[in-house]
Amino acid sequence: MLPSPDWESLALLGQIAVKSSTAVLLAAYGEIVAERSGVLNLGLEGMLLLGALAGFAVGAATGDPAAALGAAAGAGALGALAHGIFVLSLGAEQVLSGLALSLLGAGLTGVLGRDLLGAPGLVLPSVPLPVLADVPVLGPALCNQPVLTYLALLLGPLLWWALGRTRWGLLVRACGENASAAYASGVPVRLVRYGCTCFGGALAGLGGAFLSLSYTPGWKEGLSAGQGWIAIAMVVFAAWRPLRALWGGLFFGLLTALQFTWQAEGAQWLPLWVLRAAPYLLTLLVLALAQTSAALRRRSGPPADLGRFFRPGG
Amino acid sequence: MSGGRSPGANAAPMAPAPPVLSCRGLTKRFGGPEGGVLANDGVDLDLFAGRVHALLGENGAGKSTLMSMLSGAFRPDAGALLLRGEPLVLRSPAAAMRAGIGMVHQRFALVEALTGAENLALAAGGAPSPRAAAELAEAFGLLLDPKRRVSELSMGERQRLEILKLLACDARILILDEPTSVLAPAEISGLYGTLRRLADQGRAVVLVTHKLPEIADVADEVSVLRRGRMLARNMPRSQGLPTGWDLAGLSRLMVGRELPGASSGRQRRPGASARETVLRVRGLCGQGQPPAFADVHFEVARGEVLAVVGVAGNGQEALAAVLGGTKRPARGTATVLGREADQALVAYVPEDRHGTATVPGMTLAENLLLSTTGSRGAYLQGGAGSRAARAAIAALGVVASGPQALARDLSGGNLQKFILARELSKSAPLLVVEQPTQGLDVLAVSEVHAAIRRAAEESAVVLVTGDPAEALALAGRVAVLFRGRVAGVVDPGEAGAFARVGRLMAGLSDPAAEGPAGPVGVPGGKPGAGGRP
Numbered sequence: 001m002l003p004s005p006d007w008e009s010l011a012l013l014g015q016i017a018v019k020s021s022t023a024v025l026l027a028a029y030g031e032i033v034a035e036r037s038g039v040l041n042l043g044l045e046g047m048l049l050l051g052a053l054a055g056f057a058v059g060a061a062t063g064d065p066a067a068a069l070g071a072a073a074g075a076g077a078l079g080a081l082a083h084g085i086f087v088l089s090l091g092a093e094q095v096l097s098g099l100a101l102s103l104l105g106a107g108l109t110g111v112l113g114r115d116l117l118g119a120p121g122l123v124l125p126s127v128p129l130p131v132l133a134d135v136p137v138l139g140p141a142l143c144n145q146p147v148l149t150y151l152a153l154l155l156g157p158l159l160w161w162a163l164g165r166t167r168w169g170l171l172v173r174a175c176g177e178n179a180s181a182a183y184a185s186g187v188p189v190r191l192v193r194y195g196c197t198c199f200g201g202a203l204a205g206l207g208g209a210f211l212s213l214s215y216t217p218g219w220k221e222g223l224s225a226g227q228g229w230i231a232i233a234m235v236v237f238a239a240w241r242p243l244r245a246l247w248g249g250l251f252f253g254l255l256t257a258l259q260f261t262w263q264a265e266g267a268q269w270l271p272l273w274v275l276r277a278a279p280y281l282l283t284l285l286v287l288a289l290a291q292t293s294a295a296l297r298r299r300s301g302p303p304a305d306l307g308r309f310f311r312p313g314g
Numbered sequence: 315m316s317g318g319r320s321p322g323a324n325a326a327p328m329a330p331a332p333p334v335l336s337c338r339g340l341t342k343r344f345g346g347p348e349g350g351v352l353a354n355d356g357v358d359l360d361l362f363a364g365r366v367h368a369l370l371g372e373n374g375a376g377k378s379t380l381m382s383m384l385s386g387a388f389r390p391d392a393g394a395l396l397l398r399g400e401p402l403v404l405r406s407p408a409a410a411m412r413a414g415i416g417m418v419h420q421r422f423a424l425v426e427a428l429t430g431a432e433n434l435a436l437a438a439g440g441a442p443s444p445r446a447a448a449e450l451a452e453a454f455g456l457l458l459d460p461k462r463r464v465s466e467l468s469m470g471e472r473q474r475l476e477i478l479k480l481l482a483c484d485a486r487i488l489i490l491d492e493p494t495s496v497l498a499p500a501e502i503s504g505l506y507g508t509l510r511r512l513a514d515q516g517r518a519v520v521l522v523t524h525k526l527p528e529i530a531d532v533a534d535e536v537s538v539l540r541r542g543r544m545l546a547r548n549m550p551r552s553q554g555l556p557t558g559w560d561l562a563g564l565s566r567l568m569v570g571r572e573l574p575g576a577s578s579g580r581q582r583r584p585g586a587s588a589r590e591t592v593l594r595v596r597g598l599c600g601q602g603q604p605p606a607f608a609d610v611h612f613e614v615a616r617g618e619v620l621a622v623v624g625v626a627g628n629g630q631e632a633l634a635a636v637l638g639g640t641k642r643p644a645r646g647t648a649t650v651l652g653r654e655a656d657q658a659l660v661a662y663v664p665e666d667r668h669g670t671a672t673v674p675g676m677t678l679a680e681n682l683l684l685s686t687t688g689s690r691g692a693y694l695q696g697g698a699g700s701r702a703a704r705a706a707i708a709a710l711g712v713v714a715s716g717p718q719a720l721a722r723d724l725s726g727g728n729l730q731k732f733i734l735a736r737e738l739s740k741s742a743p744l745l746v747v748e749q750p751t752q753g754l755d756v757l758a759v760s761e762v763h764a765a766i767r768r769a770a771e772e773s774a775v776v777l778v779t780g781d782p783a784e785a786l787a788l789a790g791r792v793a794v795l796f797r798g799r800v801a802g803v804v805d806p807g808e809a810g811a812f813a814r815v816g817r818l819m820a821g822l823s824d825p826a827a828e829g830p831a832g833p834v835g836v837p838g839g840k841p842g843a844g845g846r847p
Contacts, residue, residue: 167441174425174436181423185437185479186408304427 007136013257014141018149019215021253023048023207023224025152027231028238028245029159030203034080036163036240037196038176038189040307041083042098044204045228046105051076051205052212053109056219059122059209068122069148069209076205077198079105084197088190091309106222116219123217124148124210146214148206155203156246163242172196176303179310189310204228233283239290239300252279332399333360334518335384335415335487339393342379353379355542356393361487361518366509367548368521368529370568371539372625372780377522380539381489384520385417386410411437416480417489420496422472430460430467430475438482447478454481456508469496470504477508488512489520494528495627506532524625526565526820530557538567565820566813569782589615590651592743592774598636598646600798605644606632607798614774616743619766621777621785624795625819631665633795634748634778638662650744661737661773665749667726671733674722678714679703681721682736706735710765727758734765745769748778763788782815794818 027044034041041047055072059065083101086092124146132143142153163169174182175192183189211223230252238244255275262272290300342354353376361367371377382388384395386404395402397413404410407417424433434450435442447460456474464472473493480488490509494502509532513519523529529536536559538546545567551558593614600606607629614620624630635641637648639660650659664671672681679699703717710731714724721729730750737745747766751759766788769775779785785792786806792815794801801818804811 165441167435167439170428170432170435170442173428173432177427178423178425181425182436184407184423186411187436 009261011137011140013254013261014137015144016260017250017253017257018141018153019145019253020256021249022146022149022152022210023215023227024231024234024252025246025249026148026155026207026210027204027228028234028249029152029155029242030076030200030207031231031235032200032238032240032242032245033159033163033172033203034197034200035235035306036176036303037172037193038179038303038305038308038310039084039087039193039197039200040094040098041080041101041197041200042095042232043079043083043101043105043201043228044231045224045226046102047076047079047201047204048208048211048224048228049105049109049222050079051208052223053113053116053208053219054205055209056121056212057113057116059213060116060119063122065122065124065213068124068213069206072205072209073202074205076201076203076208078201080197080201080204081194083201084194087309088193088197091311094307102228110221113219113221117221118218121218122213124213126214146210148210148214151206152249153246156242159242173303176305179305179308183310183312189312193310204231207231230279233279236302237279237283237286239286240302255279331362333396334363334398335361335402336396336399337380337384337393338396340380340383340390340395341392342376342383342388342390352542354383354390357539357542357544358547359537359544360548361520362535363486363516363518364513365534366513366519366521366532368523368533368536369539370523370526370529370536370564372524372568375524375539375568376542377524377539378491379542381417381491381520381522384410384487385415385489387417411480411483411485414484414486415489416483416485416487418473418476418480418491418493420491422476424464424472424475426465427463429463430458430471430478433464433475434460434479434482437479450482451478454478454508455511470501473497473505474508477512481512485517487518487520489522491522492524493521494523494525502528524568525627526561526568527557527822530559530561533559536564538564540568561820561822562813562817565816565822569816569819589617592616593637593648593650593776594652595637595648596646598633598648599644600629600632600636601641601644602632605629605798607795610646610800612793612800612803614744614776616772616774617770618791619770619775619777619789621779621789621792622795623779623782623785623792623815623819626780628795628819629798630778630780630795631748634664634746634776637744637776637778638664638746638748640664655744658740659742659744661740661742661745663730663733663737663745663747663750665752667729667733672721672729675720677703677718677720678707678724678732679717682706702736702739706732706739709738710735710761727762730758730762731765734762738765738769741772743773745773745775746778747775749780750777751779751781751784782812782819786811786815796821 027048031041031044051072054075055068058071059068062068079101083097086097087094126144126146129143133139135143163172171182171187171192174185174187175189179189208224212219216223234245234248234252237248255278259272259275290296337357337359340354340357341352343352357376357380359380369377369380379388383390386407386409389404395404402413404413410416425436428436429442429444431444431447432442434447444461451458451460451474456478458471458474458478464475467475473496477488493505497505509519509521513534521529521533534551536546536549537544552560591613595610595612598610599608610633612620622630622633632641636643637655637660639655639657639662648655653659673684676684682702683699700717706712707714707717712724712728712732712735714728714732724732734747734750750762750766766775766777777785777788782792789806792804792806794804794815796818801821802814804814804818
């Protein structure tokens with residue numbers, strides 16, 4: 001049976017849902033920016049792990065939240081930079097390089113993090129916003145969260161504005177849609193793509209830090225548990241748009257939160273595997289629906305030059 | 315257009331102003347320093363503010379190379395550019411744009427997913443502003459809705475957007491490569507009005523084209539390139555002539571007089587009695603609005619070569635595709651030996667060697683197996699494919715490492731010979747070859763020609779080409795297409811055949827036109843254009 005609809009449990013469900021969406025949201029935003037510039041980076045899962053470990057290790061060593069987050073973002077960006085060097089400068093296959101980055105991230109953090117397993121470390125707690133946090137239901141869900149969750153909520157509209165309304169966004173989109181036309185117009189295509197790829201890596205790193213510092217504080221091997229892959233599905237689901245990614249990410253958070261509450265209450269009106277598979281199934285459904293008409297295909301398709309190597313002047 | 319201006323106002327100023335941009339001895343070679351192609355050979359050119367300059371030349375004459383050097387895409391091997399007398403070195407298209415030189419390429423450089431205003435901002439800097447874009451468009455009289463995405467715009471609108479991009483960057487020298495090729499006839503006069511206005515405002519405009527009659531109204535001066543050399547430079551309009559230009563003379567300059575080996579191997583018209591008619595084309599019309607070609611009738615007998623020539627864009631590409639079986643006609647029939655044409659009856663060598671004719675990333679043997687029998691059921695007969703590929707390589711002396719060589723690793727000439735050998739091995743009654751020697755060196759050209767002559771001993775051959783010399787050298791009859799219609803049929807043996815083909819290709823009236831060939835077009839209805847000897 002459904003849990004009885006009392007306001008308190010609804011507020012808790014909302015709070016967990018928003019919190020659970022944070023890492024996926026940050027990683028998905030980063031991937032959207034990278035892909036809108038034309039770079040496919042399937043290394044999200046690896047960059048999440050790199051960020052999670054770096055953030056945890058630096059946090060445990062220094063106790064300084066800013067240093068921990070900086071290290072996480074830096075580690076993610078470094079992984080992305082490696083991907084960038086391979087695919088943007090050396091012309092390697094983007095799918096393969098991205099998969100390699102995912103594997104590398106999982107393996108490397110498994111080895112390097114061995115001594116940190118179960119170690120105590122820095123915890124970034126929820127920061128309730130004054131007054132707003134006391135609003136019923138929405139208050140706890142949106143205004144009593146860790147800092148990175150606020151960032152994830154704000155970045156959606158911010159990126160929507162930046163991609164659609166600023167010159168910076170114009171350059172990014174031009175590189176992803178038609179690199180040679182952008183280059184002919186004087187846009188430094190490779191530089192833009194490097195920048196977007198590293199920005200995406202930094203956001204994924206922060207997503208990882210959220211997991212190891214706020215969501216389930218502590219380090220354990222493979223703690224991202226496939227959230228990087230869900231973020232990639234979310235990019236497609238959102239048709240490469242930040243605002244749609246925000247709704248998609250929150251929906252994913254809700255599915256996760258339902259798993260928790262149902263498990264806690266022992267109630268279950270859908271098998272758990274349906275909830276776990278839902279993000280992937282929905283993405284497939286959206287992909288299939290988007291193919292049904294030419295207009296939809298054009299409006300919700302990937303950037304035209306996504307994944308294509310660009311060599312200036314030839 | 316010429317009536318709207320006082321004569322000589324732009325073409326011949328009293329005290330000649332210095333050119334805004336000059337080329338001196340520009341030379342560009344592609345390929346190795348020894349072999350390779352000399353695309354531009356010591357080219358000089360002067361561009362003046364306030365004038366519309368037409369650069370004429372056939373495909374492959376070196377027009378695009380020259381313009382690419384002016385617009386910063388290529389750097390010359392030798393020679394210099396002078397901008398208002400100062401030496402100018404261009405390292406990129408962006409550098410050329412900063413120097414005020416902008417180019418509209420035949421393939422537009424627009425981001426289709428972005429709006430017109432966004433494309434403008436991309437080129438000119440600043441944040442996209444639909445209002446500013448609309449004001450700019452209005453200021454230059456270019457009809458355009460800058461809020462719409464480029465993918466929703468017509469080709470004419472895209473072209474106006476490209477011109478606006480240059481104007482937004484304050485270009486003083488505008489180069490347009492084959493600007494009319496994407497336009498409907500009604501849009502062309504609008505474009506020319508725009509170009510005239512831009513020139514009158516003090517810009518230099520360059521039109522790169524091979525469509526001679528179309529530029530007669532708008533051009534102030536003309537230069538002609540052939541095989542990388544500038545044959546005529548900055549020729550002014552001559553007031554005595556009705557169109558302002560000696561079009562027949564210019565077309566002779568463009569295509570060249572000489573006929574390499576014209577008499578040696580040309581095909582005689584076969585004796586009408588014994589020869590069996592292979593291809594029968596009746597009232598054939600192409601797809602599209604307007605149709606790419608219309609009302610085409612002809613017959614080709616076994617042992618005969620019929621050449622179809624025309625300047626690119628006059629319908630022969632579509633006609634070749636229909637005869638070759640890759641496109642369907644809108645109306646009319648083309649029958650081979652009384653039956654509907656199919657793969658077994660027609661061997662087709664398309665223009666596009668990499669892509670349509672072969673899969674570049676597959677081996678020669680695999681390419682053979684793709685198009686010919688060589689598989690039994692689902693299983694590929696690799697051995698048969700290799701043997702056939704080896705035979706094809708041997709038959710026409712293809713230079714390749716063997717049947718396992720990748721198609722993309724062969725030079726253009728060798729790949730063409732391989733494709734020809736593959737199609738000949740089908741022994742089909744009809745062979746359709748399209749632009750068989752484009753981009754090939756002299757030796758490869760003669761080998762390909764020899765192979766086509768041999769094929770004509772057994773089959774009927776339709777040769778579709780833009781090169782009148784090639785047509786006259788190989789064919790027994792030459793049909794000239796102009797704007798999709800057969801403008802005339804020329805016997806290579808008759809006196810002055812070459813000049814006649816050139817005039818027909820340029821769309822000039824044909825005094826020697828003989829009845830059933832079809833309507834003979836006089837472009838734009840200019841009476842007297844054909845009055846020149």
